[in-house]
Amino acid sequence: MTSTTPAASTKGTDVPTLLTNARRELDAIAFRVPNAPMAVAAALTSLGALALRLVTAAEPLAGSIGGEKQAELRALIGRVKDRASSKPRPDLAYEHLLVLLRQTQELLRRLEQAHGIEPRRIQAASASRRHAAHHAVQPVGESRIAPALQAVGPPAPLPSLGSAVTLRQLTAKPSSARVQDCLRRGKDHYPVDGEMTEQLLTVAPFLRDAVAINDTFAIQAVALLVGQLGITQFIDLGCGLPTSPTLYETAAAVLPSGSEIAVAYVDHDPIVMAHAATLLTAPRPHRTAHVHADLAQPDSILTDPDLRGALDLSRPVAVLAHAVLHEVPDHHAYPAISALTGRLAPGSALSITHPTAALHPGSMNRVGGLYTESISPIALRSPHELGRFFDGWRLLAPGLVETAHWHGVTGTAYPPGSSAAFAAIAVKP
Known part of the structure; x- marks a missing residue:
């Protein structure tokens, strides 16, 4: 300053x-x-x-x-x-x-x-x-600040993880949520995430715009789900670090004053959930749940007491899987989405954005290599592979398309060729 x-x-x-x-x-x-x-x-x-x-x-x-x-x-x-x-x-x-x-x-x-x-x-x-x-281990821009709590003395456990995992271990390598925050020019990341982001932008300079396009789609998708389909309950898979506007703020802007919105934020990263528990808690009359769970274990999501207390699963629910399924291998991803959506009421919706190598093969395959080396293996699925997530559901127009070509995103001022993902929204018959 x-x-x-x-x-x-x-x-x-x-x-x-x-x-x-x-x-x-x-x-x-x-x-x-x-x-x-x-x-x-x-x-x-x-x-x-x-x-x-x-x-x-x-x-x-x-x-x-x-x-x-x-x-x-x-x-x-x-x-x-x-x-x-x-x-x-x-x-x-x-x-x-x-x-x-x-x-x-x-x-x-x-x-x-x-x-x-x-x-x-x-x-x-x-x-x-x-x-x-x-x-x-200190966040970006804090090199002159007192050492972070977890960096001194014996490793301090994170009780909510159920094992002796420390924050030092969690921040020893970049995380996808913090890298996304870095690409958004946020402040909730560490030097290791900044270094990873620089490597990614070297091989794929369009990634900042790609993230912005994904965020724009997420806002448009929630507005459509609320305004056109009347859905007011959401499960946000891999919610990541908070962005503005929040999900409930976007939904509330479409609904009449006093309408109730219920949101369950789901993520397996305890640091993400710590942010969500404070910054993603909707005011009354809305209801919020914070579910610390892994998408590979879908039963633990739908049976979570916090989620069951906030959502009424007998009514339509929109499942949002925005920029998250690429981190889940096939043998978990397809069964997980099937298990989650199979237990939802008719009229429920599924919204997905997913990075792909189909749009920028050379750059995105190098991005995939960097993720595999530094964070975890990722699956850059083709449009055909993405279509499998919507089997038995009715796709809304314009179908499964490049994210930048979706309603409300097309007119935004992003450079041509910036999108690196496909998107679709479908409704359960």
Whole structure:
């Protein structure tokens, strides 16, 4: 952030002193690695209180700057405030803590820059901390921030995973959700994801536009499902990191005021679900479920109590599988979609976007090779292979086509040849 005249102290608080103390407190929280649920709860209480104090200090600063920098700071303040004020689900408390820690670190960094404070002058200079900081896994743009929580001391387990998997392990290699965020120029990714994104853009420079086209289709698809088919219940498979507008915001814009929308967000990535649990919770009268599950195990999705509490499966439901099925091999993908959709009521819908090598064979096959080496093998299915997902369903016009050629997407200003996927929407008879 560009340096600016420091904002007036908040209600007599000496802001530089507040930031100095906040840096020490944040370092202390970061180095207190929780290894049990009770430790997580205690760390969340301390971090939440600190985060809200920083929000109070940051709000006057946001009013003293203008333009894009102000919008960025206000958005960050809002995210920190929402997360610090919310109570996470017990099984996502650790991930919630890690995301709040990172967001609070970013907010403190911006405040320190605006007030001319150098964080390294404040941090303890012990050799162990310097060593830990050197090896910390940190998000993009936070190289001067205290080491991330999981990077110091014994590996901290993620309780919701059901095994001793740590965030360090989860961020040791890029993830598809964070790479997508990087392609959108978001901020919820790590250096390893940025490096992967650079490699992908080297072999396929059109990928940023391809992601934007997919996002545009997703908005148009939800609007069509609500406006033309009257569907108000959704299962978003592989929901990924939050984007704007959210699914329920798109649906609500089409429906009369006061209409109810039910959305179940599904993903197997615990970091994605930590974001979803805070940022993708619809206000009343809408209903939201957050399902931490793998698409390869469809029964665990439809039997999830959170989903069953939000959705009425006796009424039509729209299943959204946007840019997710390419990560599931054939022996899981086809049975999973069949099992999910087979238990839905008539009038339900299935919306799919899927990357393919049919449009840019050379570039997309190289993309597939990079994914296989760095993340996981992917299947760049042909239009014929994609058609199998819709067996027995009625395809809506224009059928299975290049994503950029779908209704509402065609007129957008993307360069010709930017699309790298096919899309279709079908209705269950």
